[in-house]
Amino acid sequence: MAHYLIFLGSTRTSTPPAPARLGERVSKTCKRLLSSLPDTTAEVIDPLTLDLNGPFKPHFAYAKKAVPTDLDALAGKIEHADGYVMVSPEYNHTMSPALSHLLNHFGASLFAFKPSAIVTYSMGQWGGARAAVSMRAFLSELGCLPVSAMIHIPKAQEALSDDGQFVQEQERWESYFGRTLGQLTWWAEAAKAQKAEQDPATLSPTFNTSPAQRNAPTE
Numbered sequence: 001m002a003h004y005l006i007f008l009g010s011t012r013t014s015t016p017p018a019p020a021r022l023g024e025r026v027s028k029t030c031k032r033l034l035s036s037l038p039d040t041t042a043e044v045i046d047p048l049t050l051d052l053n054g055p056f057k058p059h060f061a062y063a064k065k066a067v068p069t070d071l072d073a074l075a076g077k078i079e080h081a082d083g084y085v086m087v088s089p090e091y092n093h094t095m096s097p098a099l100s101h102l103l104n105h106f107g108a109s110l111f112a113f114k115p116s117a118i119v120t121y122s123m124g125q126w127g128g129a130r131a132a133v134s135m136r137a138f139l140s141e142l143g144c145l146p147v148s149a150m151i152h153i154p155k156a157q158e159a160l161s162d163d164g165q166f167v168q169e170q171e172r173w174e175s176y177f178g179r180t181l182g183q184l185t186w187w188a189e190a191a192k193a194q195k196a197e198q199d200p201a202t203l204s205p206t207f208n209t210s211p212a213q214r215n216a217p218t219e
């Protein structure tokens, strides 16, 4: 059994532009298609269910006993998931601040050695392709390397219904999603099997004091 987290990269409840939170539809679609695969479960992580509005304080900055319960619960889910789907709208040609803010709350070691899939959307004709480029660098640094195939949904407001169904061309859309989700599940299963053979931390120890631990040995 493999379990995936789908990060919903929008907290935009206001309009214009309408409709708001198209990301809900996109996340539902990802959940539906991933859950339809054998031995596969998926859960949507919605930033609106977390209180992230105070001064920025990541999970790893709290004393162990003082971590807010919901933040700690999500850290546990990230640690135990087999892979991730990162759903982002395009805002000003880059990934959504809601998604980067949410992900910045967690250390890379929770995501490391597991794959991710990039899913972008927009109301316009490019489907968030420019945002996707910035996500590759972000997700690589986070340790959950993005698979090569990506999903971009242009005019998502027309392509998807409220409940995440394709309005037209269902078969072609499912095949398009299937290519990326197939890469994600293949890599997730491969990583899981290899972890059972060898603990990756023996080759690449996690930072326990500072990211400077990875620096080249220069003055």
Ligand SMILES: Cc1cc2nc3c(=O)[nH]c(=O)nc-3n(C[C@H](O)[C@H](O)[C@H](O)COP(=O)(O)O)c2cc1C
Pocket: 009, 010, 011, 012, 017, 019, 020, 021, 022, 023, 024, 089, 090, 091, 092, 093, 094, 121, 122, 123, 124, 125, 126, 127, 128
């Ligand atoms: C601040 C802001 C910036 C945007 N920038 C872009 C953009 O660069 N390219 C694009 O195609 N759409 C852009 N859009 C339109 C969004 O793709 C569209 O509103 C989408 O529905 C946003 O996703 P959401 O509803 O899940 O928040 C922008 C929207 C907002 C609110």
